Amino acid sequence: MILDDDPDGDWTAPGVFRCAPGVYRIPLPLPNDGLRAVNVYAVADGDGLTLVDAGWALAEARELLAKALAALDAGFPDVRQFLVTHVHRDHYTQAVVLRREFGMKVALGRGEESGLKIINSERADGTANQARLARAGAQELLRTLATMPPPPPDPAHWGYPDHWIEDGEEIVVGEGETSRRLLAVATPGHTRGHVVFADELAGLLFAGDHVLPRITPSLALEPDPTSSPLTAFLTSLELMRTRPDAALLPAHGPVGMRVHERVDQLIAHHAARLDASLTAVREGRSTAHEVAGALPWTRRETRLVDLDPFNAMLATLETASHLQVLVERGAVRVTEQDGIDYYTT
Numbered sequence: 001m002i003l004d005d006d007p008d009g010d011w012t013a014p015g016v017f018r019c020a021p022g023v024y025r026i027p028l029p030l031p032n033d034g035l036r037a038v039n040v041y042a043v044a045d046g047d048g049l050t051l052v053d054a055g056w057a058l059a060e061a062r063e064l065l066a067k068a069l070a071a072l073d074a075g076f077p078d079v080r081q082f083l084v085t086h087v088h089r090d091h092y093t094q095a096v097v098l099r100r101e102f103g104m105k106v107a108l109g110r111g112e113e114s115g116l117k118i119i120n121s122e123r124a125d126g127t128a129n130q131a132r133l134a135r136a137g138a139q140e141l142l143r144t145l146a147t148m149p150p151p152p153p154d155p156a157h158w159g160y161p162d163h164w165i166e167d168g169e170e171i172v173v174g175e176g177e178t179s180r181r182l183l184a185v186a187t188p189g190h191t192r193g194h195v196v197f198a199d200e201l202a203g204l205l206f207a208g209d210h211v212l213p214r215i216t217p218s219l220a221l222e223p224d225p226t227s228s229p230l231t232a233f234l235t236s237l238e239l240m241r242t243r244p245d246a247a248l249l250p251a252h253g254p255v256g257m258r259v260h261e262r263v264d265q266l267i268a269h270h271a272a273r274l275d276a277s278l279t280a281v282r283e284g285r286s287t288a289h290e291v292a293g294a295l296p297w298t299r300r301e302t303r304l305v306d307l308d309p310f311n312a313m314l315a316t317l318e319t320a321s322h323l324q325v326l327v328e329r330g331a332v333r334v335t336e337q338d339g340i341d342y343y344t345t
């Protein structure tokens with residue numbers, strides 16, 4: 001059964017939800033993950049389908065996707081391609097696994113190439129984050145995280161795409177009168193090679209994790225981060241503001257918001273965090289980890305010491321990104337000593 005999407009409903013409830021003519025939202029589960037679910041969008045493509053994002057390669061997610069496709073009178077062989085917004089496992093890995101069986105094409109932003117190469121190399125995942133945490137002065141947190149290493153990446157989940165999507169590329173989905181054009185726009189920040197897909201005629205934006213309605217996306221959790229992830233992210237948000245407004249189709253969270261409305265909120269959020277970080281430095285906190293300890297975290301305003309190690313890592317890395325922007329703007333100075341960055345005003 002296909003229902004009309006309800007912005008006020010539980011967005012994680014399994015099913016197929018019509019969010020625009022020929023566009024369906026299919027939430028797939030993310031067990032043991034704070035994000036709870038990921039939205040895959042099915043777009044009518046002639047007598048088949050194009051899927052934007054693919055979900056995490058998990059048996060439960062595959063089963064629900066098969067059921068959802070059946071409700072659309074389709075099956076995996078009818079999926080022509082996956083357009084994947086970025087290389088995180090909850091978006092990419094199911095595309096790679098299904099491709100091996102069914103042969104659909106997989107496309108991913110060009111900017112993800114260097115990170116995917118590292119994932120597929122001998123170098124362990126997470127090295128980049130460890131280096132960033134060390135510079136942030138989070139040595140104790142690093143020791144805790146070292147006792148709980150993530151499982152090594154499964155090579156069966158991390159094959160290369162058939163196609164690297166370039167910034168500004170136009171992807172035609174379907175043929176004739178019912179065809180639509182999706183404009184791929186590079187939006188680095190959440191990851192280096194994140195892309196969004198704009199259907200300008202229909203006024204839709206498949207936003208991946210770039211613009212999320214209820215949370216601010218993590219920055220640069222990837223093997224090959226850019227030198228200033230927050231600057232990249234803020235620039236990519238401004239870019240959305242210069243483009244026509246559209247209905248927001250996010251990868252996590254409900255539909256129902258407008259892109260510009262949410263972009264403005266995200267920019268304001270980061271402006272406030274930059275201010276709070278600057279204040280903490282003025283008050284004498286000198287490393288990113290110390291500054292993170294002075295700020296409230298999550299909607300519940302949790303203290304850093306009360307976060308679990310993974311979220312404490314996210315908080316510390318995000319603070320390091322904020323401090324780096326303050327350095328770029330000339331508001332604070334940074335000096336390195338014994339491999340740790342110290343900030344002063």
Ligand SMILES: [Zn+2]
Pocket residue numbers: 038088090091209251252
């Ligand atoms: Zn995601």
